[in-house]
Amino acid sequence: MLFLLYLIYTLLVDNFLNHSNFQVEVIAPAVGGTVNVLKASSEAKVKRVVVVSSIVAVTVNPNWPRGKIKDESCWSDAEHCRKSQDWYYLSKTLAEHEALDYAEKHELDVVTVGPSLVVGPLLHSTLNSSSLYLINLIKGVRRTAENRDIYLVDVRDVADALLLVYKESKAAGRHICASHSLKLRDLVDVLKRLYPNYKYIENFTEVEESSVVRSEKLKNLGWNHRTLEETLVDSIKYYQDAGLLHEA
Numbered sequence: 381m382l383f384l385l386y387l388i389y390t391l392l393v394d395n396f397l398n399h400s401n402f403q404v405e406v407i408a409p410a411v412g413g414t415v416n417v418l419k420a421s422s423e424a425k426v427k428r429v430v431v432v433s434s435i436v437a438v439t440v441n442p443n444w445p446r447g448k449i450k451d452e453s454c455w456s457d458a459e460h461c462r463k464s465q466d467w468y469y470l471s472k473t474l475a476e477h478e479a480l481d482y483a484e485k486h487e488l489d490v491v492t493v494g495p496s497l498v499v500g501p502l503l504h505s506t507l508n509s510s511s512l513y514l515i516n517l518i519k520g521v522r523r524t525a526e527n528r529d530i531y532l533v534d535v536r537d538v539a540d541a542l543l544l545v546y547k548e549s550k551a552a553g554r555h556i557c558a559s560h561s562l563k564l565r566d567l568v569d570v571l572k573r574l575y576p577n578y579k580y581i582e583n584f585t586e587v588e589e590s591s592v593v594r595s596e597k598l599k600n601l602g603w604n605h606r607t608l609e610e611t612l613v614d615s616i617k618y619y620q621d622a623g624l625l626h627e628a
Contacts, residue, residue, distance in 0.1 A: 496531035496558035520579030
């Protein structure tokens with residue numbers, strides 16, 4: 381009997397900054413927890429394990445050739461993450477490495493999905509970091525921001541991706557899950573058009589991006605996603621209904 385495991389590690393970045401020992405409180409749970417679940421899966425003779433990773437296990441690689449699309453062959457540089465103290469990025473990178481290494485050594489069928497910034501309507505009352513990012517953007521918490529590439533994906537499309545790689549026998553290895561890519565300024569412009577009565581960021585600093593990320597491997601398996609407007613409208617409606625936004 382096939383078994384689907386959602387290994388979800390969702391700690392807020394703000395909480396990470398309060399940890400005095402990142403190795404014990406952040407890295408070890410991510411890596412050790414992954415291995416423990418994989419060991420249990422092997423003992424239970426599970427046929428396939430789906431591990432939820434993150435796009436941040438792909439994107440932080442200063443040695444990646446400029447202009448070359450970052451695909452599933454690109455890994456974030458662990459030492460660079462340590463030096464820059466990007467503990468969340470490091471934890472996701474090490475955990476995914478460990479999952480795939482374990483799979484190879486123990487002949488366990490493991491596939492991973494690495495979502496980008498996940499937005500969309502929530503099923504729970506706890507506000508996660510991805511939703512908070514979008515809410516802060518709409519409320520204009522910051523007045524200035526770097527005009528970087530933003531990769532978004534609808535939480536419902538992530539669920540579809542997880543189910544797809546679980547069922548599809550051709551699925552193997554890593555799968556980047558990012559449906560929409562646009563500059564932060566362009567994202568704000570879309571939001572302004574849909575909801576003109578909020579504050580938003582006013583000033584943008586231009587930065588140079590070295591390369592882009594694509595989800596072609598997942599799309600080639602048959603993955604489809606919602607439009608950006610549908611995702612944003614459904615997200616904002618949820619935030620409004622939950623009282624998380626107030627008209628300016």
